[in-house]
Amino acid sequence: xxxxxDKSRKxxxxxxxxxxxxxxxxxxxxxxAAADPVKIGVLLPYTGTFARLGESITNGxxxxxxxxxxxxxxxxxxxxxxxxxxxPAKAPENxxxxxxxxxxxxxxxxxxxxxxxGMLKVAREENALMIIPNAGLNVATxxxxxxxxxRTSFSAWQTTYPMGQIAYDRGYRKVVTMAWNYSFGKESxxxxxxxxxxxxxxxxxQILTPFPKVEFQSYLTDIASIKPDAVFVFYAGGGAVKxxxxxxxxxxxxNIPLLGTGFLTDGTLPAQGDAAEGILTxxxxxxxxxxxxxxxxxxxxxxxxxxxxxxxxxxxxxxGKVLVKALQATAGNTERDALIAAMEQVRLNDSxxxxxxxxxxxxxxxxxxLREVKNGMNDVIAVAAEALEDPAPGCAMAN
Amino acid sequence: xxxxxxxxxxxxxxxxGLLLFLVASGLTLVFGIMGIINLAHGAMYMIGAYLAWWIGxxxxxxxxxxxxxxxxxxxxxxxIERFLVGTLYQRDHLYQVLLTFGLIxxxxxxxxxxxxxxxxxxxxxxxxxxxxxLTENQSYPVYRLAVSAICLLLAAGMYLLISKTRLGMAIRxxxxxxxxxxxxxxxxxxxxxxxxxxGVGLTGFAGxxxxxLTSVYPGMGDGVLIICFVVVVIGGIGSIKGAFFGAMxxxxxxxxxxxxxxxxASVVVYLAMALVLLVKPRGLFA
Numbered sequence: 001x002x003x004x005x006d007k008s009r010k011x012x013x014x015x016x017x018x019x020x021x022x023x024x025x026x027x028x029x030x031x032x033a034a035a036d037p038v039k040i041g042v043l044l045p046y047t048g049t050f051a052r053l054g055e056s057i058t059n060g061x062x063x064x065x066x067x068x069x070x071x072x073x074x075x076x077x078x079x080x081x082x083x084x085x086x087x088p089a090k091a092p093e094n095x096x097x098x099x100x101x102x103x104x105x106x107x108x109x110x111x112x113x114x115x116x117x118g119m120l121k122v123a124r125e126e127n128a129l130m131i132i133p134n135a136g137l138n139v140a141t142x143x144x145x146x147x148x149x150x151r152t153s154f155s156a157w158q159t160t161y162p163m164g165q166i167a168y169d170r171g172y173r174k175v176v177t178m179a180w181n182y183s184f185g186k187e188s189x190x191x192x193x194x195x196x197x198x199x200x201x202x203x204x205x206q207i208l209t210p211f212p213k214v215e216f217q218s219y220l221t222d223i224a225s226i227k228p229d230a231v232f233v234f235y236a237g238g239g240a241v242k243x244x245x246x247x248x249x250x251x252x253x254x255n256i257p258l259l260g261t262g263f264l265t266d267g268t269l270p271a272q273g274d275a276a277e278g279i280l281t282x283x284x285x286x287x288x289x290x291x292x293x294x295x296x297x298x299x300x301x302x303x304x305x306x307x308x309x310x311x312x313x314x315x316x317x318x319x320g321k322v323l324v325k326a327l328q329a330t331a332g333n334t335e336r337d338a339l340i341a342a343m344e345q346v347r348l349n350d351s352x353x354x355x356x357x358x359x360x361x362x363x364x365x366x367x368x369x370l371r372e373v374k375n376g377m378n379d380v381i382a383v384a385a386e387a388l389e390d391p392a393p394g395c396a397m398a399n
Numbered sequence: 400x401x402x403x404x405x406x407x408x409x410x411x412x413x414x415x416g417l418l419l420f421l422v423a424s425g426l427t428l429v430f431g432i433m434g435i436i437n438l439a440h441g442a443m444y445m446i447g448a449y450l451a452w453w454i455g456x457x458x459x460x461x462x463x464x465x466x467x468x469x470x471x472x473x474x475x476x477x478x479i480e481r482f483l484v485g486t487l488y489q490r491d492h493l494y495q496v497l498l499t500f501g502l503i504x505x506x507x508x509x510x511x512x513x514x515x516x517x518x519x520x521x522x523x524x525x526x527x528x529x530x531x532x533l534t535e536n537q538s539y540p541v542y543r544l545a546v547s548a549i550c551l552l553l554a555a556g557m558y559l560l561i562s563k564t565r566l567g568m569a570i571r572x573x574x575x576x577x578x579x580x581x582x583x584x585x586x587x588x589x590x591x592x593x594x595x596x597x598g599v600g601l602t603g604f605a606g607x608x609x610x611x612l613t614s615v616y617p618g619m620g621d622g623v624l625i626i627c628f629v630v631v632v633i634g635g636i637g638s639i640k641g642a643f644f645g646a647m648x649x650x651x652x653x654x655x656x657x658x659x660x661x662x663x664a665s666v667v668v669y670l671a672m673a674l675v676l677l678v679k680p681r682g683l684f685a
Contacts, residue, residue, distance in 0.1 A: 052516035
């Protein structure tokens with residue numbers, strides 16, 4: 001009899017003990033969560049063509065967090081940094097490493113749109129929170145938009161759509177467009193073509209060059225023989241430096257006006273020198289915005305890193321600002337839904353680029369500026385489009 | 400499409416082919432003649448370009464930068480051969496691949512630490528800064544033509560060295576039968592150090608000469624590596640003549656291909672390689 005009770009009691013005791021242990025573990029972890037640092041995964045390129053972009057974004061983001069006393073909602077911050085190498089094939093594995101392996105609270109990245117596709121796949125499967133500080137592929141806040149995906153930069157559409165009308169207004173009717181042959185390049189050209197055609201212009205040739213090759217000589221000869229009214233291009237980084245210099249060296253500068261997205265002349269002007277003078281571009285930032293927030297940002301950045309910030313630094317800075325504000329609102333709570341709700345409410349009225357907020361698709365609603373390269377600066381000569389919102393085609397959250 | 404268009408494109412193609420020969424010549428020596436798979440070829444090209452930029456900025460002249468930079472690259476080549484590559488001759492190719500892949504990572508990191516990640520430009524030497532007007536709206540930079548001339552001279556020099564001199568004979572013999580050459584009393588180890596260093600030096604020189612044309616930026620060597628292997632394979636492994644004509648072929652194909660067949664722009668070079676290998680499986684001049 002006693003033996004029997006003993007037998008029946010044992011499992012009960014064991015399960016009680018297990019419950020108690022479980023409770024204390026759960027309690028312990030939730031207590032620890034408040035004191036634990038906020039874990040931010042950073043997946044950006046630190047080697048290769050886009051290394052400088054990764055560096056700028058990281059600098060900007062860290063500056064914003066430092067200005068908030070190195071705390072997010074009262075908690076310390078821990079960065080887990082992974083070099084994306086701007087290689088799309090490695091993106092899902094790297095993202096998994098951060099989300100599943102390191103259990104980060106959110107991931108900031110990437111620069112390259114191809115990498116973004118790989119990250120988005122994992123983010124959607126794991127419901128991981130992600131902030132894109134650059135990659136502008138339209139679908140990220142379009143067809144593939146998701147509650148857990150935010151972007152503090154731009155969509156390809158936003159950066160080139162305003163230029164179509166501007167080109168037409170300047171009297172250009174026949175234009176050749178040119179870009180690297182990958183999704184972001186093609187999306188950039190498509191948005192320009194959309195507004196340029198709507199205004200009444202004609203794109204007489206679209207040239208797509210293999211990515212990331214930088215041999216342009218034969219295409220420039222082609223353009224010279226076509227003699228368009230203007231040329232509209234997307235290139236960035238080392239490719240942008242080479243293209244602008246080749247364009248001038250081939251004698252086309254001064255003969256055929258060169259238009260582009262702002263990336264053609266951003267962070268590259270010192271290397272491009274005189275060859276870039278006079279190029280017209282559109283972007284959500286410029287060198288003489290003359291607002292107090294921009295001046296303060298530039299001074300703080302220069303002091304911290306010993307050089308002038310670029311557009312990528314601004315996007316990183318704003319990603320940091322969004323986190324500071326959102327976690328302030330949740331008092332350090334990184335629980336997914338609460339944090340997403342807080343981020344959606346963030347309005348950055350003091351961004352260096354001018355005020356902006358997230359659209360329903362989680363892409364910035366922001367000003368686009370028309371800039372002209374003068375004396376080695378991207379001079380803002382007009383607001384090309386005020387509070388421009390990406391149409392987010394195919395996004396269920398927006399429509 | 401008129402005649403002047405075709406002629407200018409022909410000039411573009413020849414010019415690109417010559418530059419490609421210069422870039423691939425270092426790989427031809429090391430891979431083609433010594434049989435070492437040097438994946439760090441592109442990274443060494445990048446280091447050359449960075450040296451041209453950095454030294455050039457200190458001394459104010461590209462030519463002086465090259466005079467200082469090439470011996471530096473030669474020294475780097477000697478060190479790498481003596482202490483790294485040279486220890487692997489007896490082993491499988493896979494070890495060379497592993498080693499030189501590691502070198503890529505190290506060289507890229509060194510570039511990032513020493514020179515930063517900004518894209519930089521190297522000014523064209525003043526003497527060659529002008530350009531020649533070709534048509535009413537197109538001109539050709541003199542520097543590009545000068546680089547072509549230098550490449551031609553170098554090609555001729557290499558050809559003569561390898562095929563007509565005693566040293567060249569030893570190099571060719573050492574590549575095809577190492578033991579026999581050793582038995583004849585030639586120090587093959589020293590010979591291989593020399594060739595490897597020359598290969599690195601040439602690659603660095605190519606990077607320096609190309610720097611004003613391409614601009615200098617992280618990862619600029621990545622694409623170079625693959626196209627250089629294509630050139631060497633098309634030309635036939637181990638043949639300087641082959642590398643020259645392989646480079647010309649690739650230059651012309653990648654100039655005319657994208658203009659005439661825009662949809663095939665990114666594969667046209669590899670199609671050409673496949674065609675050549677179908678007809679001549681060992682390359683044009685093997």
